[in-house]
Amino acid sequence: MIDAPFSIRLWDGTMIPLGRNVEGDFYISLGGPGTMGSLLRWPTYETLLRLYVNGQLDIQPDLLDFVALTRKKRPKNKLTKIAGFFLLKNALTLLAAPAGAASIQHKYRNEETGRRVSRRDNEAFIRFHYDIGNDFYSLILGEEMQYSCGYFTRPENSLDQAQHDKLEMICRKLRLQPGDKLLDIGCGWGGLICYAARHYGVRAHGVTLSPQQLDYARQKIRALGLEERVSVELRDYSTVQGNYDKIVSVGMFEHIGIANMPKYFNKINTLLRDRGILLNHGISRHAKATGRAVRRIRPERRLLLKYIFPGSELDNVGHTIDLLEMHGFEVHDVEAWREHYALTTKHWYRRLMAGKEEAIRLVGEEKFRMWGLYLAGVSTGFIDGSMHVCQVVATKHSAKGPSGLPLTREGLYR
Numbered sequence: 001m002i003d004a005p006f007s008i009r010l011w012d013g014t015m016i017p018l019g020r021n022v023e024g025d026f027y028i029s030l031g032g033p034g035t036m037g038s039l040l041r042w043p044t045y046e047t048l049l050r051l052y053v054n055g056q057l058d059i060q061p062d063l064l065d066f067v068a069l070t071r072k073k074r075p076k077n078k079l080t081k082i083a084g085f086f087l088l089k090n091a092l093t094l095l096a097a098p099a100g101a102a103s104i105q106h107k108y109r110n111e112e113t114g115r116r117v118s119r120r121d122n123e124a125f126i127r128f129h130y131d132i133g134n135d136f137y138s139l140i141l142g143e144e145m146q147y148s149c150g151y152f153t154r155p156e157n158s159l160d161q162a163q164h165d166k167l168e169m170i171c172r173k174l175r176l177q178p179g180d181k182l183l184d185i186g187c188g189w190g191g192l193i194c195y196a197a198r199h200y201g202v203r204a205h206g207v208t209l210s211p212q213q214l215d216y217a218r219q220k221i222r223a224l225g226l227e228e229r230v231s232v233e234l235r236d237y238s239t240v241q242g243n244y245d246k247i248v249s250v251g252m253f254e255h256i257g258i259a260n261m262p263k264y265f266n267k268i269n270t271l272l273r274d275r276g277i278l279l280n281h282g283i284s285r286h287a288k289a290t291g292r293a294v295r296r297i298r299p300e301r302r303l304l305l306k307y308i309f310p311g312s313e314l315d316n317v318g319h320t321i322d323l324l325e326m327h328g329f330e331v332h333d334v335e336a337w338r339e340h341y342a343l344t345t346k347h348w349y350r351r352l353m354a355g356k357e358e359a360i361r362l363v364g365e366e367k368f369r370m371w372g373l374y375l376a377g378v379s380t381g382f383i384d385g386s387m388h389v390c391q392v393v394a395t396k397h398s399a400k401g402p403s404g405l406p407l408t409r410e411g412l413y414r
Helices: 033-041 045-053 063-072 079-096 122-130 134-141 159-173 191-200 211-223 258-271 291-295 299-307 317-326 338-354 356-363 365-384
Strands: 007-009 015-017 027-030 057-060 181-185 203-208 230-234 244-250 272-284 329-336 388-396
Touching: 033 045, 045 057, 045 299, 045 365, 057 063, 063 338, 063 365, 122 211, 134 211, 134 338, 134 356, 159 191, 159 272, 159 338, 159 388, 181 191, 191 203, 191 211, 191 230, 203 211, 211 230, 244 258, 258 272, 258 317, 272 317, 299 365, 317 329, 317 388, 338 356, 338 365, 338 388, 356 365
Parallel strands: 007 027, 181 203, 181 244, 203 230, 244 272
Antiparallel strands: 007 015, 027 057, 272 388, 329 388
């Protein structure tokens, strides 16, 4: 017996409890016999995704609450065994029903892993994910348009407060001083470079591959009157020139690809002055025992690459530290922010659901449902610990001697 804490709602309104103690408000709704027929014929993650995104399968009351319930009261058998329940009841009827899953229109149509360097198109990867529209992102991200985890000094803090505190903590870790030249690799909508210029008196430059992010950041810079101290351009980090006192990369590291990380850190080394500080903030995963395990792409990860984040790849933080040391850096601090990201993605999901009608108007129901599923899944990954995020602070160490950093963290928490 499945013994799950929820029910199945059939297309005719019939509720079928899947356990002895189901929660009445929690159920999976099937749009028609074709929905179940599709799951029986093609029992894959992609079938589930298509059915959900096209509205032929729904989860109530919402994805995050549903996942929280199943985490608390885990079914004794896998959810895919639900198919067996229906098959025993009416196999021939369901198998003969027309397919219920239409195709998905919003998908990356070229090679999505980015592992073949000759076919890797960083601009196309970035624009697929980020150029959905600034208005859509503003529904989710909050007033600073920060698409990375906030820093929650208290779990009950608002998203905007957590993002403000994140910007402040990054500036403190970089030990910013008036007149410093700061480079932000993957600057997003310009929040960090503007904050650093306003509050720490630096001269900041940001690069992005998203035209829509570029337009937003330039408007923000003009609105704040920061044109003399802050600049931004549409450029791949690998073509940046100059010499900087501090370099920061927040939420861009996931787009590099593991094979390209030596090139990434080598480039940063050429841009940073000796004893200059680098802060690298990126989502990570558990270390794998073999190279084969590292290269393996799980089915759910393949869907993320195809429909949300083409070209992305997660490293483990130990390998990141190894690469930093191999490329002339001294690592000083590693801080895990996993539970901060769990709180952040929960806020993002709730904001998306609260703005449902506006989100559908902006991007259509397919993308709205896909992003709801994506944010709920990422939130679950950070809550469970299958995904991590770390900030690594390092200095360029081209000559022997002191690093120039304070001996303690006291200044970070003044």
